[in-house]
Amino acid sequence: MSATAVAAATRRGFSAMQYLICLRGIMWREMLRFVHQRERFVSALVRPLVWLFIFAAGFRQILGVSIIPPYETYVLYEVYVTPGLIAMIQLFNGMQSSLSMVYDREMGNMRMLLVSPLPRWYLLISKLVASTTVSVLQVYAFLLVAYLWGVEAPPWGYVTVLPALVLSGLMLGALGMLLSSMIRQLENFAGVMNFVIFPMFFASSALYPLWLVQQSSPVVYAICRLNPFTYAIELTRFALYGTVNWLALAVVAVMTVLFVAGAVLAYDPARGLIARRGGGAP
Template identity: 85%
Template sequence: MSSTVATRRGFTPGQYLICLSGIVWREALRFTRQRERFVSALVRPLVWLFIFAAGFRQILGVSIIPPYQTYVLYEVYVTPGLMAMIQLFNGMQSSLSMVYDREMGNMRMLLVSPFPRAFLLISKLLASTAVSVLQVYAYLVVAWLWGVDLPPWGWLTVLPALALAGFMLGALGMLLSSAIRQLENFAGVMNFVIFPMFFASSALYPLWLVEQSSPVVYTICRLNPFTYAVELIRFALYMEIDWVSLAVVAGMTVVFTLGAILAYDPSRGLIARRGGGPG
């Protein structure tokens, strides 16, 4: 009976676009309102660049390895790693904000939108990626002023790599956010995800150096998807494509995104198993 009365009407592509731009706009708005977030996102890699890189340049020799055609300064070597670090922290920050939103209730308004949930979550990831890319370019400007010399066209060719790496790390953050019960547990993410991912990668030192000192750590670095995000960015910055990195980052993006969508799906996800409110 009701099927004759309840007629279905879907959304137009224009309405999908409105929804996507609304989610990106809100993320950008929140980001601009939270100036401390922007400053800390910028300060963190700059501290590494100004202090850590200055110290390491004297003790760490970087031999000629692709994509570099010649010896490079440590500041130059570490720049792609720090760019990826910005995206890693942004992805986790985004995860933190999703846990906060869930605790504060904002997340519910996203999830009760009539648009398909997968679309909403992907829109949220795109929004977070856009913010992370902006942060990276802000960092690149400061690095350039500091004297880090990068190929001019690299600024452009690195954009797709940043978009993909940002999306992968955002999806990982979203997946983690579904598993974190409370904000207090977020410290665990710092200890068990961010730091191991960052240090066990090629962000700070070339993998051949790691291999020389510890084959076990080298293997861990090889298994770490963040390593491939760093290398994807590094090669793209020099107008090259590292196909292995591209394949791994693309593959992990799909895995993390599907995982996050499943986790936030009310029929399969973890959220529904958490218990209800007081009423």
């Protein structure tokens, strides 16, 4: 790019470099926050491990898992439940970053983000990418501990799972972002737990295969089938074994686009929910 072109770019609009600097800045801050909030990392790791070490050990004898794709043999319950726990990490992270958006907004940091001259959709997507990166790191930390515990996936599975993690992380992060535009107060995260995290987690294929659910309750089965979280889990489960669940991929991709669009719309100054509500301004 010539000197005049650079000058023109800085005078009006922004150069690709400036977009990159902005993304890097947002990611770097998210990392710093993650590092500073050590309890957040520890609890993100301990939560699924409690399920893996205790719940799965207890359930192992009660629940027989037959051979279902992508598994080629009978698997232990620990193995079955691992993708569900991975998705749980990402669900919590998505909601937690939504909590941090609410917190940010309360503390005014969100205001600072939104007065950046870069387009607002870009700022929100950068924030989303940053929180997804954090969630992927958390998942790999969990996979490492699970590996040491004896829950092993095929070696290349650890690589093929990455794109699935990115996509499902984006979907859950975008859902969190959409919710954050609707939550007014910090305390309402308890509400998010009750009304979003628990129903999504339990009405999914995280803890039990859907054919088992179908046998006991067709209604709950139908709900599980409608739950996008089920597809995030299945996408991850198949990717961990080097295969693609196309239906899950399609659902997760479509839901990601919808949630991102919803979040961008909710934070849009003209149509947004913030505008309708007054943004907490006295």
